[in-house]
Amino acid sequence: MNNIHIRSAMKKDNKKNYILHILLPCLVYSSAGGILTGAVIFGFRVMTDWLNKIAVVLYDAVCADLWLLPLFFLALAALAFLLSVILKWAPSANGGGIPTAMGILRGIVTFKWLRTFVGVIASSVITFFAGMPLCNDGPSVLIGASLGRGVNSLLGGKKGAAWDRYVMTGCAGAGFAAATMSPLTAVFIALEEIHKKFSPMLLMAVFSSVLSATATTRLLGELFKVDTAFFHFGEMPSLGLSDIWLPVVLGCAVSLFAALFLLLARSINHLFINKLKRIPHFLQLTLVFVLCGAAGLWARDFIGGGHELIVHINARSVVPLALLLIFCLKFFLVPVANVSGATGGLFIPTLALGALIGALLAELFIAWGVNPDYYKIIVVLSISGFMSAASRVPLSAIMLALEAMNGTGNILFIAVSVSVSFMLLELTKLPAINDIVLETTIKISTHERQPKNVEISLEVKPDAFVAGKTVRDVLWPANTIILSVTRAEHTESENGERLTKDGEKELKAGDILRLRFQTYDEETTVSGLLALLGEQNLET
16 A cells, blocks of 8 residues: 555656656746747847848948048947957857857856847847858857746746756757748757757757747748748759769868868967967957958958858859959958957858858869759758868758758758768867867856866755756766766666766666766856755765
């Protein structure tokens, strides 16, 4: 009889745990955050598109009347100064949004959600108005992460700290989905790039937010008569098996350019962080704004992240010489603009570089006798290959080509291009572009302090978030290793290495976890662990 009561009580506890610690954060909070993120990013996207158009008009006006040149460069210096003030107030708005979001969602970088939200929008206004070669997708991801924390804090209260990063991850994916209208790509970006891991609970949270945001953005687009589609690539010819050499050659070519791009980005990061760190940030931004402004006066397609450039390339309306000029400018100045701290993403600039390489190679192949109808698919293969190589996201690259570039009829060839470029870049051991930027972000946020190694023992409390979950399903604080798990009945014989690698170990109330973590802020890390395992006295 007692056993029946015990089993009944356990079922009730499991049901309560599922509702409070899975259904509530992964469905309710994540969906609410996704709806809010979708609405905000819709407005943000409309605003940044308008600012890019205004920037082109202003650049045209300066070119039409060269007497305006001194005033133009003075205005850029003034905008750089204003941006430096905003970034000093909201440091987490600095640079690309995706690397910062990666640091936040992995638990490495701390931030204040409301200040970051306001700072990203304010600094983005300046960046896009000035015509910097950066995009709105990165800031959209960071805005989503900020709103995710805001929603979780307001709805979840103190207990919400345990699932904070799940809701934020979902809303970060929602920001990307609303900016690109590519929901499945957004899911893969959140898991493959941001966390570099897949788990059922994380997948639930991301899907809830992404689908809510996509539906909201689409509804607002129809309501306000705004075209929310990312690209319109039109009809795409299907390649035959005899053309399999095309994606192989393109994969090799884009991997070479991606390797050079990553080497350049790493060198520029090193230059700014180590050699130019004594120069005031305002002067660094001014130099970058002036350089990018001069490039924009020379080639109007340089202005902005590159969305319109990709549209022009798809229409084959840019002559090869202009393509080569724009490629050289973007190749060198995009990483400079990003590392300077100007708010804006690298996602579309990366796609634009891939499109430029693809367009130049397509013109070369066509001159050698390749069917001119293959121009568009060559560009798509190059975009997906370059994205896969530079960002190390092969699944996301394939999905984007299928969702946004009408590549469904050439999935085999897209997969080949992506695989070849990804595998060749893996041989170089170069980090992905966002990992390079994240490394810089961590150095700045920690002021290059040395991390502290700590070992601690904590018990899984009966109502803890982790109770009933497997090790792999939990987003532990960054650089945390489970050394051992001790049960009330017995001590597990597996060592910590096997537990963390296996990830299938289910944690139960009463388990004693021996943990080791490396941190720059011990108090914050311990607070995160207590949110997951339940409040208790500490044992070192």
